[in-house]
Amino acid sequence: MMPPEQENGVAPTNQTEPPVSTSNVSPCPEPDRVRFSVLRHSLHPITLKFEDVSYSIKIESGQGWCSSPKPKITRAILHGVSGTARPGELMAMLGPSGSGKTTLLTALGGRLPGKISGSITYNGGPFSSATKRRTGFVAQDDALYPHLTVLETLTYAALLKLPSSLTLREKAEQAEMVAAELGLTRCGNSVIGGALLRGVSGGERKRVSIGQEMLVNPSLLLLDEPTSGLDSTTAQRIIATLRWVARGGRTIVTTIHQPSSRLFRMFDKVVVLSEGSPIYSGAAARAMDYFASIGYEPGFNFVNPADFLLDLANGVTPDPRQEDDDDQNQEFHGRQDDLQSTKQFLIHSYKKNLHPLLKEEIHQQEQQDSTKSSSRCWDNQWTTNWWLQFKVGLLFFFSIFWGFFPLFNAIFVFPLERPIIMRERSSGMYRLSSYYIARMVGDLPMELVLPTIFVTITYWMGGLKPSLVTFALTLAIVLLNVLVAQGLGLALGAILMDVKQATTLSSVLMLVFLLASGYYIQHIPMFIDWMRYISFSQYCYKLLVGVQYSVNEVYECGHGSCRAYDFPAIKSLQIHNMAVDVAALVLMLLGYRVLAYLALRLGHQH
Helix, strand or coil: CCCCCCCCCCCCCCCCCCCCCCCCCCCCCCCCCCCCCCHHHHHHCCCEEEEEEEEEEECCCCCCCCCCCCCCEEEEEEEEEEEEECCEEEEEEEECCCHHHHHHHHCCCCCCCCCCCEEEEECCCCCCCHHHHHHHEEECCCCCCCCHHHHHHHHHHHHHCCCCCHHHHHHHHHHHHHHHCCCCCCCCCCEECCCCCCCCCHHHHHHHHHHHHHHHCCCEEEEEECCCCCHHHHHHHHHHHHHHHHHCCCEEHHHHHHCHHHHHHCEEEEEEEEEEEEEEEEEEEHHHHHEEEEEEECCCCCCCHHHHHHHHHCCCCCCCHHHCCCCCCCCCCCCCCCCCHHHHHHHHHHHHHHHHHHHHHHHHHHHHHHHHHHCCCCCCCCCCHHHCCCHCCHHHHHHHHHHHHHHHHCHHHHHHHHHHHHHHHHCCCCCCCCHHHHHHHHHHHHHHHHHHHHHHHHHCCCCCHHHCHHHHHHHHHHHHHHHHHHHHHHHHHHHHHHHHHHHHHHHHHHHHHHHHCCCCCCCCCCHHHHHHHHHHHHHHHHHHHHHCCCCCCEECCCCCEEEECHHHHHHCCCCCHHHHHHHHHEEEEEHHHHHHHHHHHHHHHC
């Protein structure tokens, strides 16, 4: 069942969590030893090695005649980038905008289209389906359902991603621990939000995206700008968390934009890119010494190493006379040498000094990694079984799908048959009422057989209450919903007699019914709140939930045992009087079909 979400704001702290949830967890100021404990047995360390990785794309040159295709030119994005990231290490990729950081990260995650030259290996082998399932990738742009709350997002991800050997309670605990670690507990009951719905802040959205990947305790975690849009304290906490996770035997690679000196000191290795070419790849602690050895060192004692490296990547070098000048802003400015010449010198120095050492390091343990990879047979199974992935959100889609499908099928009946009806009625072949009743009865088998088969199969597969009585009631509710939706479709088609207009109107009506029913928004504005009483989807969903949970049914929660009827997502449905809901659907069943008949008769008279 997919419960309706809380609208903006934080719910009261004494509010119970979903039946799979446990007690609320208070924010954790720093990493603790119990975090991710339920998943430690599934860790398979991954050593990531990339050697001479290059990548090019073809783009239009912008030249050519209007009638002829524009010629394409090849643009190199990456030029021979190398490096290694082992279990327990946190690697950061630095460079100015457009330097190829995200492209390299995407290539390491096996997500880059096109041909990549060079080699990328994972424990000495290529990227495989087993590696993919043990790799977490956090993109720069968050892709989250805006109407789910923070805890619901993490909980549903946990249900689908975590191993089936874990209980529902352990999966919920894992989701809550991740939320606490990322400082999301206080906003756990707030909706994610989006362009049209105000929700959590941008930084909190980013942490939710990270949390989804951290749930599975990945062996390799790739993050694109994880601190983007976050304040310095939150950014430091996230990087500290990533470093702690890496120390547990994971390999973590991240791109980052202008980290502070505190963040830079947390990195084990850094790769610095300049226009797609590496100027440094190795231990973060030795980066400043390396550049000092080739003649580049800051002109003053206190400098953020990350700022210094980014300046070099842009071709900006420190002025050795800065120490004798005033301390105004202590900024770097370029030498009189050309910026491009500086970049080329740094790239040449990398190839001469660092590249041979990297190749030696990569090939040194290649045989050892290959032996480990062949001797260990990774499990290629999904972390959760197919049945669990299938049943999450099932009752919600029962009511939605079997509302949309018969409604849109019924819309086409009368508009498409209108010419035949008019011709046959004009010649007095039959009464309109006999045609109308015969049409409805003739459609019943196909309208009812498909949902019956669907419910019969999916009810037992979905893990719903194993009771024949409950199953029979669920089937009856779905069939009643189908007949009501069909009646509304017949009425719309008969009134408008235009397929395009009827389809458009029905789409708008169904969307309004969903919104007004409280599926996505609980605090509905007064001017559309009345529409919930004419929404057959709401009555169907209330009845489906009502037959699944008895009044005295309880579930385990943080306070011992809680009544299912008191769970906020169920309590808000007000399912105490199901007889009224049944009566409303029966009234709609008759009303829509009478309306369709009257519309047909009036349309024929005109």
